[in-house]
Amino acid sequence: MSSAFRLSDVYLDTAFVVNALFGHESGESASARGLAELVSSGGTAYFSEILRVEYFQALRRLATRGRVSTSTLDSFSLQRWNEAEVRRRWLRLGHKELDRFISHLPESVEIPLNRQIIEESVDLMATYALGSLDAVHLATALHYQIPFVWTCDDHFERVDDPFVEIIRDAD
Amino acid sequence: MAKERVIKQLTDEQRQEILRTPGVVVRKRDPLKKGSEFVPAIHVDRPVPVRELLGRDDDFECESE
Numbered sequence: 575m576s577s578a579f580r581l582s583d584v585y586l587d588t589a590f591v592v593n594a595l596f597g598h599e600s601g602e603s604a605s606a607r608g609l610a611e612l613v614s615s616g617g618t619a620y621f622s623e624i625l626r627v628e629y630f631q632a633l634r635r636l637a638t639r640g641r642v643s644t645s646t647l648d649s650f651s652l653q654r655w656n657e658a659e660v661r662r663r664w665l666r667l668g669h670k671e672l673d674r675f676i677s678h679l680p681e682s683v684e685i686p687l688n689r690q691i692i693e694e695s696v697d698l699m700a701t702y703a704l705g706s707l708d709a710v711h712l713a714t715a716l717h718y719q720i721p722f723v724w725t726c727d728d729h730f731e732r733v734d735d736p737f738v739e740i741i742r743d744a745d
Numbered sequence: 746m747a748k749e750r751v752i753k754q755l756t757d758e759q760r761q762e763i764l765r766t767p768g769v770v771v772r773k774r775d776p777l778k779k780g781s782e783f784v785p786a787i788h789v790d791r792p793v794p795v796r797e798l799l800g801r802d803d804d805f806e807c808e809s810e
Contacts, residue, residue: 582754589795595785596793603792606783613774613781620763632798636787641798643788671786676772678783686768705801718763721753726795737753 581615581722585715588628588707589727590741591621595675596636604741605726609678618681622691622714625684626672628707633668637661685714702732712738 594605612619636642637652647653650667654660676682687710694717695709704712708729715723715737723730723738730738755763763769 583760588799589801592798593795594783596787596789596798606785609783610781613783623768628799631800632795635798635800636789636793639797641789641793643790646788667787674786675783677774678778679772680774682772683763684770684772685763685766707799708801719755719759721755727799727801729796729801 581612581617583618583620583721584612585620585711585720585723586625587621587711587723587725587727587730588625588632590724591625591672591675592629592632593726593741595671596632596641605724608724608741613678613680616680618683619679620683620685620715620718620720622711623684623686624707624710629672630665630668633665637664685718687714691717702734704729704732 590605590608593603594609637650638655640647640652642650642652650664651657651660652664676684691710691713695706695713698704698709698712698716699706702709702712708727711725712723712730712733714720721737724741725738726741728740730740764771
């Protein structure tokens with residue numbers, strides 16, 4: 575990537591953020607590298623508030639599907655997921671981790687969901703056969719004309735728009 | 746991220762429109778914070794399929810009866 579390129583305004587969907595946070599043990603996922611680029615460029619990251627809702631669902635699945643490392647599983651007693659205190663401690667960690675991620679961004683702009691974006695997302699569901707949450711992300715970025723969308727979700731290949739950039743890890 | 750890109754950014758007017766939207770929250774990084782790498786605190790043993798975590802099922806085609 576050209577060092578002369580200054581990355582200014584990028585929309586991050588939840589798949590990108592989840593991949594940056596949980597994609598790899600080493601934290602060397604393609605999205606983590608993209609994030610480093612955004613930070614060094616001093617750019618602005620935009621995201622929809624629905625990211626938070628999706629993020630906590632991903633965090634829950636990470637625990638309940640045994641996707642974390644053994645040391646994390648043990649240190650948070652995730653084998654005892656049926657206990658409220660175990661769940662609370664895990665989700666609290668996740669909350670801090672998301673806040674830490676957001677505070678790592680040079681500048682972030684969290685955009686609320688509104689009726690107009692929902693209506694536009696329904697159109698995008700029809701046009702590109704997207705799921706509703708995928709469509710909300712795309713509608714938010716399009717509505718505010720944010721120049722780039724970074725996602726790790728291959729479903730966005732259906733979107734015939736050059737500003738959507740799918741960030742992939744090497745095979 | 747290897748593909749060529751043209752330089753694009755929001756105009757000041759577009760940016761102000763976003764910032765004027767009710768409920769928008771803007772946060773800025775602590776200028777004293779150093780380093781561009783984010784080191785995750787939650788560790789996974791192997792790459793985790795993001796769609797699985799998000800529960801985004803691939804339902805591009807309808808299931809036949």
